[in-house]
Amino acid sequence: MIRLAASETLIPAPNIEYYELSPILIVFGVGVLAVLVEAFLPRAHRLHAQLALCLTGLVAAFVVVCTLTDEAQENARAVPQKVAAEGAVAIDGMTLFLQGTILLLGVVAVLLLAERRLGGEFAASAATVPGSAAEKETTRLGWVQTEIYPLLMFSIGGMLIFPAANDLLLMFVALEVLSLPLYLLCGLARRRRLLSQEAALKYFLLGAFSSAFFLYGIALLYGYAGSVRLSDINAAVSGSEDNDALLLIGMALLAVGLLFKVGAVPFHAWTPDVYQGAPTPVTAFMAAATKVAAFGALLRVFYVGLGGAKWDWHPMFWGVAMVTMLFGSLVALVQTDVKRMLAYSSIAHAGFILVGLVATNAEGLSATMFYLLAYGFSTIAAFAIISLVRDGSGEATHLSQWAGLGRRSPVVAGMFALLLLAFAGIPLTSGFTAKFAVFSASASAGGTPLIVVGVLSSTVAAFFYIRVIVLMFFSAPVTDGPRVAVPSLTTALAVWIGVAVTVFLGVLPQPVLDLADNASFLIS
Amino acid sequence: MGNTSNGEAVLFWILAPITVLAALAVVGSKKAVHSALWMAMVMVNLAMFFAVQSAPFLAVAQVVVYTGAVMILFLFVLMLIGVDSSDSLVETIRGQRIAAMLAGIGFGVLMIAGIGNASVDDFNGLTAANSAQGGNVEGLAALIFTRYVFAFEAIGALLITAALGAMVLAHREEIGEKLNQKALSIQRFKDGGIVTPLPAPGVYARHNAVDMPALLPDGTASELSVSPVLRARGDVLEPDDSVAAEASQRAQLGKGSSS
Amino acid sequence: MNPANYLYLSALLFTIGAAGVLMRRNAIIVFMCVELMLNAANLTFVTFARQHGNLEGQIIALFVMVVAAAEVVVGLAIIVTMQRTRRSASVDDAHLLKY
Numbered sequence: 034m035i036r037l038a039a040s041e042t043l044i045p046a047p048n049i050e051y052y053e054l055s056p057i058l059i060v061f062g063v064g065v066l067a068v069l070v071e072a073f074l075p076r077a078h079r080l081h082a083q084l085a086l087c088l089t090g091l092v093a094a095f096v097v098v099c100t101l102t103d104e105a106q107e108n109a110r111a112v113p114q115k116v117a118a119e120g121a122v123a124i125d126g127m128t129l130f131l132q133g134t135i136l137l138l139g140v141v142a143v144l145l146l147a148e149r150r151l152g153g154e155f156a157a158s159a160a161t162v163p164g165s166a167a168e169k170e171t172t173r174l175g176w177v178q179t180e181i182y183p184l185l186m187f188s189i190g191g192m193l194i195f196p197a198a199n200d201l202l203l204m205f206v207a208l209e210v211l212s213l214p215l216y217l218l219c220g221l222a223r224r225r226r227l228l229s230q231e232a233a234l235k236y237f238l239l240g241a242f243s244s245a246f247f248l249y250g251i252a253l254l255y256g257y258a259g260s261v262r263l264s265d266i267n268a269a270v271s272g273s274e275d276n277d278a279l280l281l282i283g284m285a286l287l288a289v290g291l292l293f294k295v296g297a298v299p300f301h302a303w304t305p306d307v308y309q310g311a312p313t314p315v316t317a318f319m320a321a322a323t324k325v326a327a328f329g330a331l332l333r334v335f336y337v338g339l340g341g342a343k344w345d346w347h348p349m350f351w352g353v354a355m356v357t358m359l360f361g362s363l364v365a366l367v368q369t370d371v372k373r374m375l376a377y378s379s380i381a382h383a384g385f386i387l388v389g390l391v392a393t394n395a396e397g398l399s400a401t402m403f404y405l406l407a408y409g410f411s412t413i414a415a416f417a418i419i420s421l422v423r424d425g426s427g428e429a430t431h432l433s434q435w436a437g438l439g440r441r442s443p444v445v446a447g448m449f450a451l452l453l454l455a456f457a458g459i460p461l462t463s464g465f466t467a468k469f470a471v472f473s474a475s476a477s478a479g480g481t482p483l484i485v486v487g488v489l490s491s492t493v494a495a496f497f498y499i500r501v502i503v504l505m506f507f508s509a510p511v512t513d514g515p516r517v518a519v520p521s522l523t524t525a526l527a528v529w530i531g532v533a534v535t536v537f538l539g540v541l542p543q544p545v546l547d548l549a550d551n552a553s554f555l556i557s
Numbered sequence: 558m559g560n561t562s563n564g565e566a567v568l569f570w571i572l573a574p575i576t577v578l579a580a581l582a583v584v585g586s587k588k589a590v591h592s593a594l595w596m597a598m599v600m601v602n603l604a605m606f607f608a609v610q611s612a613p614f615l616a617v618a619q620v621v622v623y624t625g626a627v628m629i630l631f632l633f634v635l636m637l638i639g640v641d642s643s644d645s646l647v648e649t650i651r652g653q654r655i656a657a658m659l660a661g662i663g664f665g666v667l668m669i670a671g672i673g674n675a676s677v678d679d680f681n682g683l684t685a686a687n688s689a690q691g692g693n694v695e696g697l698a699a700l701i702f703t704r705y706v707f708a709f710e711a712i713g714a715l716l717i718t719a720a721l722g723a724m725v726l727a728h729r730e731e732i733g734e735k736l737n738q739k740a741l742s743i744q745r746f747k748d749g750g751i752v753t754p755l756p757a758p759g760v761y762a763r764h765n766a767v768d769m770p771a772l773l774p775d776g777t778a779s780e781l782s783v784s785p786v787l788r789a790r791g792d793v794l795e796p797d798d799s800v801a802a803e804a805s806q807r808a809q810l811g812k813g814s815s816s
Numbered sequence: 817m818n819p820a821n822y823l824y825l826s827a828l829l830f831t832i833g834a835a836g837v838l839m840r841r842n843a844i845i846v847f848m849c850v851e852l853m854l855n856a857a858n859l860t861f862v863t864f865a866r867q868h869g870n871l872e873g874q875i876i877a878l879f880v881m882v883v884a885a886a887e888v889v890v891g892l893a894i895i896v897t898m899q900r901t902r903r904s905a906s907v908d909d910a911h912l913l914k915y
Contacts, residue, residue, distance in 0.1 A: 044690075044699045047706045054707075061714055068717060118707035160729040162900050170732050180725045187718050194711060202876050203708045209883050210714050213890050217722040220894055230898040237891050238846055242837050245853035248880060249830055252860035252873075256675075256823075259868040261876065278671035566817035573825050580829050580852060584836035589844045596848050599829070603855055606822065612862050612874050619858075622881045627851065627888050634892045635844065638899045654839050661835030668827040672820065680819050681869030696871045697878065705875055712882055719886035726893040 050117035053101065053124045056094040056132055057193045063090030064186035071180055080147070083182040087143045090186070094193075095136040102129050102552075114556045116199060120262065123199040123333070126552035127402065131196045131329040134406045138322045139189045141413050141527045145314035145420075146181055150521035154312040154420065155181055156223045163226040178221060185318070188214035192322055196329020201251045201261040201287075201338075204330055208247065208290070211326060212240050215319055219311040224427040232310025239293070239303045247290025253283030263338035270341035284339055284346055291334065294327035297383045298357040305368075308376035313428065316372065317416030320379050321409035328386055328405055332398065335390070337555050343393060350391045355486045357384030362490040366497050371419055371430045374497070375412070378456055381494055382408055388487055389471040392478040399553035400470035403546060407455075407463035407538050414531020415452045417524055418445060422515050429515030432501070437510025442517040448532050450502045455535045457495040463538030470546065565609050576602040589635050597628045611683040614694050756782040769794045822863040830856035843895050847888075854884050 051058065063086055070082050101124070105114075115124045122128075148154060155178050157171040191211030198204035220233030255261050257279040258269035270280065293300040308316045335346060361381025368374040386408070389401035422429050422438065422445075429435070439446035455462035468491065472484050520528075538545060561569075579602070582595040600623045608616035690696040701709050736744065745752050756779050759769040770793065771782035778795070787793050829852060836849030858877040865873025 044702055047703045049706070061711075064714065065717065068721060119704050121705065121707040158730065159725050159897070160727055167729065167732060174732070178725065180721055183721060184718065184725075187714050190714055191711075200705075200708075202705060202879060203711065206708045206711050206715065206879060206883065209887065210711055210718070213715060213718045213722065213886065216890055216894065217718075217725065220726070220897065227898075227901050230894065230901055233894050234843060234898055237894055238837075238843065238850070241847070241850045241887060241891065242834075242853075245830075245833070245850055245857065248854060248857045249860065251876070252857045252864065255861065255873055255876070256864040256867065259864075259870065260872060278674040282668065282671045561817050561819055569817060569821060573821070576825065577828055577832070580832045583845075583848060583852060584832055584839065586845075589842055589848075592845050592848055596852065599852065600855060603859055606825075606859060607862055607877075610819075610822070610862050610866050612865070612877075615858075615862060615874055615877055618878060618881055622885060623851075623855070627885055630888055630892060631844065631848065634896055637896060638844075657835055657838030660838065661831050664834060665828060665831035668831060669824055672823045672827060680867045683866050683869060683871070686869055686871050693871075693874075697875060700871055700875045701878075704872075705879075708879060712879065715883060715886045719889040722890045723893045726897045 047119050049119075050115065050124075052097075053115055053117045054122060056097050056101075056136070057122075057190060057197075059090055059094040059097065060136075060186055060190040060193060063087060064183045064190060067183035067186055071183065076176065079179040080149075080177050083179050084143065084147050087182050087186060088140060091136050091140045091143065091189070095133060095140075098129050098133045098136065102133075114554070116556065120264075121200055121203050122194070122197045123337075123556055124197065125556045126554035127329065127332065127398065128197040130402050130549060130552035131325055131405070132193050134325050134402075134409060135189060135192045135322050138318070138325065138409050138413060139185070141410070141530055142185065142314065142318035142322065143182070144523040144527040144530075145317055145413070145417055146185065147523040148314065148420070148521055149177075151420070151423065151518050151524075152223070153177060154223055154314050155221045156226060159221045181218060181221065184214040184218055188212075188218075189322070192326035195326040196333060198330065198333070199263055199337075201254065201263070201266075201334075204334070205244070205248060205251060208244055208294070208330075211323070212244070212294075215315070215323070216240060218315045219307060219319075221315075222310070222312040225310075228310045229312065232307045235310075236303055236307045243290050243293035243300065246286045250283045250286030250288075250290065253279045253286065257283060263333065266338045267341055270339060280342060281345060284342065285349070287334060288331075288346070288349065291327055291331045292353065294323060295331065295383045295386075296324070296380050297353050297387060298360045298380065301357070301360075301380045301383075304380055305373045305376040308379070309370060309372045309430075313372075313416055313420040317413045317420075320375070320416065321413040324379070324383065324386070325405045325409055328390070328401060332390060332401065333555065336393070336398070340393075347391060347393070350387060351480075351483065354384050354387035354391055354483060357381065357387060358487055358490040359384075359493075362493040362497075365494065368497075369432050371432055371435065371501075372416075374432070374501070375415060375419075378494065378498075379412065381490060382412075382456070384490070385468060385471055385487060388475050388480065388483050391483065392471075392474040392480060394474065394478055395550075395553045396474035396477060397471075398555070399546070399549040400467075400474040402552065403470050403538075403542075403549045404467040406545065406549075407467040407535070410531045410534040410538075411452050411455045411463060414528050414535065415449065415456075417528045417531065418449045418452070421445060421517050421520055421524070421528075423518050424513075424515040432504065434511060434515050435501070436504050436508045437514065438517070439506035440510055441514075445517045446505045448528065450505065451532060452535060453498040453501060455539070457498040458491050459495070461536075461539045463535045463542070466538055466542040466546070568605070568609060572602050572605060590632070593628060593631045593635060596631070597624050600624045600628065611687055612693065614697055751781070758782045768792050819863060819866060822859060826856045826859040826863065829853075829859070847891050847895070851884060851888070854880055 067083055067086055070079060070086065074082055116122070117124050157168070157176040157178065159178050161168040161171055188211050191207045194203065194207035195211055198207050216233055216237040219236050220230045222229030251261060254266055258266040260266065289300060296304045308320065311319065339346060358381055361377050361384060365374050365377035365381065368377060386401055386404050389397045389404055392400070419430065420428060422435065424434065451462065455464035458464040458468040472487060475483050576599055579595045579598040583592045583599065586592040586595060600619060604616045604619040604624070607619055687693045687696055690699045756771045758767045759771040759782065768783060768787050770778040770780070773779050783793050833849045833852035833856060836852065837846050840846050840849065858880055861873040861877040865871060
């Protein structure tokens with residue numbers, strides 16, 4: 034027995050709001066269970082157990098998010114507002130909206146990861162050397178690297194914390210929790226493994242580099258405010274005038290780390306390579322969910338923590354948004370690989386979302402959240418379709434191979450065309466609603482030059498999306514070109530969900546727009 | 558508490574230049590192993606800076622975690638990959654180094670000017686904070702388990718991820734039956750090649766080391782007797798010089814005895 | 817001596833690390849330079865903790881150490897895997913990615 038001396042003080046037990054935090058805790062718990070499944074279940078049962086576990090967990094977490102939103106609406110306020118876990122996690126409208134979005138995208142991603150009929154996208158055993166006898170043997174035995182499911186769950190868990198983090202330390206930890214599994218997942222492709230591993234290494238090194246900048250930014254802001262809690266930083270920013278240099282440099286470095294995750298110019302260099310090299314389901318998940326989480330964090334830091342210094346960071350984001358939109362659209366024009374083209378298009382979209390962010394009003398916040406939801410589902414479905422177009426050696430991603438695809442498989446090509454139209458922002462698709470919301474929010478905040486640039490680059494972007502559609506439907510099919518493989522139910526479901534959401538948000542956007550409006554509320 | 562004690566000032570002005578030089582050496586060393594050793598030096602120096610800045614727990618953690626675990630892991634991997642491996646991640650871009658150096662200098666000037674501009678003169682010192690809970694470690698514990706408890710929990714996910722990732726990428730499961738010694742030796746004869754142990758490196762009167770190949774009966778050097786790593790590094794001696802020297806010496810000795 | 821000198825030192829170390837990341841082409845050395853940057857950030861945290869007289873900075877530095885350890889494991893695992901792949905027969909397409 035150790036007896037405490039009378040003079041020693043006891044640490045008061047922390048107050049943890051388990052109910053409000055349960056979406057995060059469920060996802061992490063499922064991740065841990067999934068690791069145990071790997072350890073104790075025989076190989077033959079692992080895949081199904083993992084699928085059941087992950088889908089159940091994600092859906093359960095989503096249900097909790099819904100009830101949390103619902104309960105709050107019953108009480109007078111439109112959104113919940115609570116700071117949980119000793120003030121480290123902010124549970125507010127934006128958190129719940131983005132957590133719901135991430136969980137739904139996670140469900141779709143699990144469905145994509147589960148594709149088995151096409152031989153799977155992941156290496157049978159990632160530790161075997163490519164081309165070795167062991168690799169052939171594991172492939173022949175039909176092994177599956179089922180560790181991808183716990184990794185995905187941990188990544189989703191990190192993404193759930195990232196937009197909710199109310200202090201910069203938790204945000205840094207969440208950034209790493211969401212990134213490390215993604216680095217690993219990028220390197221696990223089944224075919225062209227060296228390309229995939231190179232993508233993983235490149236993503237890892239650049240990601241670590243950018244998170245070092247993020248960390249130094251936190252250090253300088255800590256020096257400025259004496260605390261890393263966003264409310265304290267906000268108080269320091271609005272309270273005093275001195276020490277400006279620490280604030281400015283810290284803010285800029287923080288933005289570097291976050292803009293890297295978002296894939297905005299000039300921190301976009303990793304995007305095309307990683308999107309191209311990673312297994313397509315991982316690319317789909319990364320393109321959709323990482324953007325949601327990272328924009329959530331960006332919104333929270335700059336609206337809640339640094340809102341008082343708006344006039345310092347506002348011009349920077351203006352510039353970044355403009356350059357990102359133009360650069361992404363222009364470079365996408367000259368791409369010959371479908372995955373790379375979508376990568377540059379995702380850079381351009383990051384620019385459009387930033388337009389919503391720089392509006393710095395409730396409208397902008399709600400438009401940004403709506404855009405993230407709409408873009409997430411369209412992009413995850415688009416990458417899913419890419420994984421279906423195959424020839425003898427796997428995915429056929431070269432654009433020339435897609436010529437005449439619309440004649441051979443009109444349904445799939447039609448769906449891809451619809452998604453491209455959504456990316457271009459054509460009416461009756463989710464892309465139009467989203468762009469309209471973002472631009473109108475920007476207009477009310479006096480962002481006319483941004484809108485001009487935005488419309489201009491939308492036009493450029495529309496040109497190359499329509500070029501692909503023309504190529505698919507109106508040019509002669511290449512001989513021995515790729516064909517559309519018949520996927521298993523899970524992938525088909527993922528594609529249909531993505532397409533359905535894209536159409537729904539284009540035709541009947543109002544309920545979701547209202548939801549986003551109600552949720553456009555931040556606490557500190 | 559605007560100023561530090563004289564002892565701390567002396568320590569700083571001795572260690573800071575060493576730290577900067579070591580950091581420069583990390584960046585500038587040709588061989589990765591040298592970089593790793595310089596890095597260890599930077600880390601130990603930082604541990605001393607932590608110790609004098611009333612962070613004794615961090616100083617110990619810095620030595621144990623960084624120097625003890627992280628750098629050793631780096632060295633392990635360097636040994637695993639082997640010194641003959643040359644890996645360049647990025648392709649050479651013309652003028653990249655100059656551009657990087659200029660960017661670095663610009664960034665550094667900006668940072669230092671920024672810190673100089675900021676008023677960071679009034680240092681409160683940690684005496685009060687460290688004694689509030691009874692000591693530095695107790696103070697840290699109080700913060701970890703209250704204000705930062707959620708980050709502390711979330712870090713568990715990070716550690717599981719790291720362990721899982723290392724397993725996925727590095728752990729090879731056995732397929733089929735494991736071969737026993739008999740089967741292995743039969744396999745070795747079937748495959749042909751060398752069934753005996755490799756010849757030992759040359760042992761001569763003048764040169765007794767692993768970088769000297771052994772001589773075959775016909776007087777030529779045996780490739781198998783030295784490690785391919787040494788050969789790749791270009792550190793292997795030629796036996797001819799040594800043999801020639803020995804022969805001439807023997808001849809001289811012979812002359813001496815006859816006269 | 818003014819304790820702000822520690823801040824100058826850490827800024828210098830951070831800059832050296834960042835320049836190293838941009839200059840070197842060996843993945844392991846690049847990674848070490850990133851570690852140097854993280855270490856520099858830790859020194860900043862500890863110094864600011866002393867300035868403000870609270871222990872938050874030290875806590876953050878402790879967390880950074882744990883994060884860095886996890887990051888090192890993952891990073892080195894990726895590097896080792898790639899090295900193994902490069903050495904095997906399929907080295908033909910070593911630089912598949914553009915840039």
